[in-house]
Amino acid sequence: MATSDGAPGAGATLTVDLDAIAGNYRLLCRTLGKVPCAAVVKADGYGLGVAPVGRTLAAAGAEWFFTAHLGEAIALRAALQPPVRIAVLNGIWPGLEDAFLAHDLLPVLNDLGQIALWRAAATGAGRPLPAVLQLDTGMARLGLPPAELATLRQEPERMSGIDLRLVISHLACADEPGHPLNAIQRGRFAAARDAFPGVPASLAASSGIFLGPGYHCDLGRPGVALYGVNPTPDAPNPMRPVVRLEARILQVRHIDRGESVGYGATHRASKPTKVATVPIGYADGFLRSSSSRGHFLLNGAPAPILGRVSMDLITLDVTDFADADARPGATVVAIGDARSLDAVASDAGTIGYEFLTGLGQRYARVYRGGA
Secondary structure, eight states: OEEEESOTTOSEEEEEEHHHHHHHHHHHHHHHTTSOBOEEOHHHHHTTOHHHHHHHHHHHTOOEEEESSHHHHHHHHHHSOTTSEEEETTOOOTTOHHHHHHTTOEEEEOSHHHHHHHHHHHHHHTSOEEEEEEBOSSOSSSSBOHHHHHHHHHOGGGGTTEEEEEEEOOOSSTTSTTOHHHHHHHHHHHHHHTTSTTOOEEOOOHHHHTTOGGGTTTOBOOOGGGGTOOSOTTSOOOSOOOEEEEEEOOEEEEEOTTOEESGGGOEEOSSOEEEEEESOOGGGTOOGGGTTSSEEEETTEEEEEESOOOSSOEEEEOTTSOTTTSSTTOEEEEEBTTBOHHHHHHHTTSOHHHHHHHOOSSSEEEEESOO
16 A cells, blocks of 8 residues: 655655565564564654654554654654653753653653653652653763762662653664674663663664674664664665655756766766756755765666756766666656665765655655555
8 A cells, every 4th residue: 555745746756665664673573582672763753754654663563662852752642642652862851841741751861950850740740750761871972971870879769759661771883793882881781770670671772683682681772774774784784675766857968078067067078978867956865975976776777976966956877878768757766776775875975874864855755555
């Protein structure tokens, strides 16, 4: 089953395979064995739509979900009702308490100030309030630093009124299996979680799940692997591709040797060249750093990107294609088939995470499969 979304008259289509997302979730569940698997759906389901993605993952068995921002969690809650648990990784600050309560959301408490705020909310509500606690074991980003954890050990009453459902941390180098910080963080987390006996723990996100059972704890917490990005960069991708990006050729022209293409005249033809223009640009998330790097596929063969990626358009070298194939209205593939998302991102000098979450809203979106 396919459903379409928005962008009438768009010259490019982003197809999202919801069945592939569900299949990736099941693969991660098998990798975790008996350990349950959550789903991270921040950044609007990694750019693919938090509602359809969330419903698909819930139907596949996910009971825990994580977003970054409160607004994302509220949007997800509209699609998924309790007993599904939704936790907000950025935590809580003054003025947000009522929204967390109204939508039955769990803040991830990242410092003593957030703990105090949620404790006060529990006092005001007259009942214990559920929450997740994050510990910093080596990212130096979010989570209680060691000094604040020491304070919490000495003053456990600070957690009074908080129904602690989960203790988490996050690995800094999980996509590098041999990096020594992985084992260091695992050891730090094991020592720190002893302060919360009986509370389930979660350490491994996408790449961490593939580090082995020693990192699985009580809950896996994958994000980008669900959406087809390779969680094991030095090995073949075990995940199914999820997105396909196609565009129609708008125009084809012939230029002579020495003529330039695009802004800045950064490409000059070394021979008579046939140029196809397609309606994708950096406003659509196809990064400007892809200029003169990588290619699209036309009938399965590469059509190199010529010159600069502009806001709305990309030009391709279709010199070696027959006019019957390289014509206005013909379809080229930007992501899909032999052009994996990770390969396209690498050509742009970045990672699949950035490319995926940046794919814009001007595409016609087609959802296939799902709940």
